[in-house]
Amino acid sequence: IPDGRGPFPVFMTQSNHRRWALLALSRGYIACVYPGADSNDQSGQLAAVYPECDWSKLTRRAWLAGRALDYLLTLPVADPDCVAITGHSRNGKQSLIAAAMDERFSAVISSSSGSGGAVSWRCSSEFCFQESVEFMTRNATTRDWFHPRLRFFTGREDRLPVDNHALLGLIAPRACLLSDAMTDGCGSMFGVEMSYLAAQPVYGLLGARDALALRWRPGNHETDAEVIQGYLDWCDHA
Numbered sequence: 001i002p003d004g005r006g007p008f009p010v011f012m013t014q015s016n017h018r019r020w021a022l023l024a025l026s027r028g029y030i031a032c033v034y035p036g037a038d039s040n041d042q043s044g045q046l047a048a049v050y051p052e053c054d055w056s057k058l059t060r061r062a063w064l065a066g067r068a069l070d071y072l073l074t075l076p077v078a079d080p081d082c083v084a085i086t087g088h089s090r091n092g093k094q095s096l097i098a099a100a101m102d103e104r105f106s107a108v109i110s111s112s113s114g115s116g117g118a119v120s121w122r123c124s125s126e127f128c129f130q131e132s133v134e135f136m137t138r139n140a141t142t143r144d145w146f147h148p149r150l151r152f153f154t155g156r157e158d159r160l161p162v163d164n165h166a167l168l169g170l171i172a173p174r175a176c177l178l179s180d181a182m183t184d185g186c187g188s189m190f191g192v193e194m195s196y197l198a199a200q201p202v203y204g205l206l207g208a209r210d211a212l213a214l215r216w217r218p219g220n221h222e223t224d225a226e227v228i229q230g231y232l233d234w235c236d237h238a
Contacts (some may be wrong), residue, residue, distance in 0.1 A: 002028050006077030007203040011235065012065060012085045012105075014094075015040040020086070022227050028234055030078055032227035037091060040083035048100035057144045058116075060092065062098035069104055081105060084235045088223060089186060090145065093117035100170035107238040109231050112221055114187035116146055120163040120198070121153070127237055133185065159180045168199035173208030175238035179215040179231070186221050211238070 002008055002025060011024035014037040021031035035042040037122040047053070055063070065085060072078050084107040087095040092113030099108035110117055115124035115131035127131050135153035136142045153160050168176060180192050197212055203212045213234070217227055 001030050001075075001077055007082035008077055009079050009082035009235070010069075010072055010084065010206060011232075012072075012083065014061075014087050014091045017091065019225075020156075020231075023225065024227050024232055027237075029084075029232075030072070030075075032068060032072055032160070034065055034227060036064045036094065037063075038144045054147070055147045058094045058146065059097055061171065062094040064096040064103060066102045066104075067106075069102065072106070079151065080104065083139075084109065084238070086111060086231060088112055089114065089221065093145070096164075096171070096176075096186065099138060099174065099176070100167045102234045103174070107177075107235060108171060109177045109179060109234065111179045111223065111227075111231070112184050112186050113178075116182075118164070118168075118180065119185075119187045119191035119193055120195050121157045122166050123194050124157070125213055127188075140176055143150060145203070165195040167199035168204040168212065172199065173206035173211055175211045175213075177213045177231070177234050177238075179217060179227075181217050183218045183219065183223060184221050189216070219226075 007078045008028060008030045010033045011029040013020050015033045015035050016037040018033050018038050020034050022129055025031040043064040043074055046060055073080050081104050085095045086109035088111040092110040093116050095108050096117055098109050099105040121133055124132050133150060134154045176194060180187055199212055203209045
């Protein structure tokens with residue numbers, strides 16, 4: 001928590017992005033890291049508590065973010081109207097899910113989230129970091145990220161009744177930044193742009209067209225302090 005009286009805006013991310021949170025703290029944000037990352041994932045315990053739920057790993061982690069927010073909003077120094085959540089790669093996927101499920105997140109940054117994140121499955125393939133429906137539902141390290149019924153649409157992605165641009169529609173009219181690198185192997189600029197264009201009518205209908213934004217950055221899948229400072233600049237604005 002920053003020095004001062006507050007209330008302060010809140011910056012939430014996963015425990016492996018602790019350095020991101022420290023940059024946010026230095027700029028006057030309450031910094032919260034929650035254990036929903038590969039290196040520290042306590043969301044698995046929720047499966048035992050709620051055995052009737054058939055949720056996937058990334059949805060479970062996203063729900064855990066909401067439980068961390070439950071606590072944060074009991075703090076008088078936390079501004080409930082200014083809560084941002086962000087994550088990179090697979091954490092960018094879960095950040096979008098968290099914001100779609102919980103309207104208390106007033107801003108979300110999806111950083112290089114790729115297929116199943118900012119990129120709809122219809123625009124995904126093996127060329128996108130291998131993150132096709134076929135790969136993601138078969139590979140041992142990723143097959144529990146999404147619901148196993150997703151595998152029914154291998155090679156039939158166009159038959160999906162709903163796709164990931166709908167996540168962006170569920171977040172509207174709240175602030176949403178889709179960030180991708182121009183040579184990022186995790187996704188495709190085309191796929192991100194298609195999701196952006198598909199969600200724009202929802203934002204326009206709700207009178208918040210400018211709340212959905214794109215940020216192209218140079219380089220590959222990685223980030224650095226300059227990129228995160230840019231994310232925080234956007235949070236300040238949002």
